[in-house]
Amino acid sequence: MLAELSPKLVVEVHHAAKLLAASSRICVLTGAGISAESGIPTFRDKQTGLWEQYRAEDLATCTAFARDPQLVWSWYQWRRQLVHNKMPNSAHYALAQWQQDTEVYKQHLTLITQNVDDLHEQAGSTATHLHGHLWRNRCSQCDVLYNSPLDTQSTGQSQRLNSIASDDDKLIKCTHCGGYMRPDIVWFGEVLPVQAWQTAESAAANCEVFISIGTSSLVYPAAGLAQLARQNGAKIIEINPNPTPNTVVDITLAEKAGIVMPLLLKQIDGLLQR
The missing domain is CATH 3.40.50.1220 (TPP-binding domain)
Structure with missing residues (x-):
């Protein structure tokens, strides 16, 4: 070698x-x-498919999520699909x-x-x-972590698949405060x-x-x-x-x-x- x-x-x-x-x-x-x-793929890689018109820097922000939470959530679900088998x-x-x-x-x-x-x-x-962690979600309002029922019995790759299957593109609401769940990731501008x-x-x-x-x-x-x-x-x-x-x-x-x-x-x- x-x-x-x-x-x-x-x-x-x-x-x-x-x-x-x-x-x-x-x-x-x-x-x-x-x-x-x-x-x-890295953040510097060009977006593909339906996301070609967006820059990652314009989606991974609190402002973007507040303006259009469905758009940002769908983008992250797409990213999860990209990497779930890596x-x-x-x-x-x-x-x-x-x-x-x-x-x-x-x-x-x-x-x-x-x-x-x-x-x-x-x-x-x-x-x-x-x-942060791509496969975790937390409330955008009160920061409580969200655990999918499908995730409690699985780890590793199966947990990642369950995260996608259970959440899909539908926004999830926090059971504590009613706020929308977001990926547990540090976005641009956050500490x-x-x-x-x-x-x-x-x-x-x-x-x-x-x-x-x-x-x-x-x-x-x-x-x-x-x-x-x-x-x-x-x-x-x-x-x-x-x-x-x-x-x-x-x-x-x-x-x-x-x-x-x-x-x-x-x-x-x-x-x-x-």
Whole structure:
């Protein structure tokens, strides 16, 4: 597998593995790129079909939902249909394995994600979601979470299918206050969940190595986590086939996460088992 990489990238993977094997506190931030490798479209991808005339930025807002809740709800149901059969890729599984291995190797790995899908959880990881959860709904008025009766007996992919089947395109009203249910997702202009952000800030500020995977480093405040880590003495590793012009990065692995992460994990394991 290493033979398929460029000589420069092979050197960088070795360098990153040594750095990570020698570290006890690691923070990983994943973005849309890692899910794109599983076939999940990003917000930057052009809308298709009936939604071609809309921009995602114009639908994922409180203003849009207040103006036309049916339109926004239908759009999210369409997005759920797009991703309901998507599965974790080798990068998701490598991160999950690494997170499990850290208990053996006396490391601590905090996984933060900007993604709203559940691919990390499907692979076996515990992840902190900064931007919410695609498969959860909450009241737009009182914030109570909504649980479909069909969801209570199912998990994983079947739960996602049930979410679509039970909700369809019909708006759901809150049984507590009568407000409309909305996806439990952080929309443009909304603040991040307090607990999730505190977890992310703490992990970034206290880690020895911060890894950015598949994120453009353009969406704040999440984009500031690497800077926070660097200010507190951490080394920064970026895994992205299209590296960002980020001056805080120490090691750039310019390749897909699905290719790099299994190789990186294998080398880390080898170093820690010596």
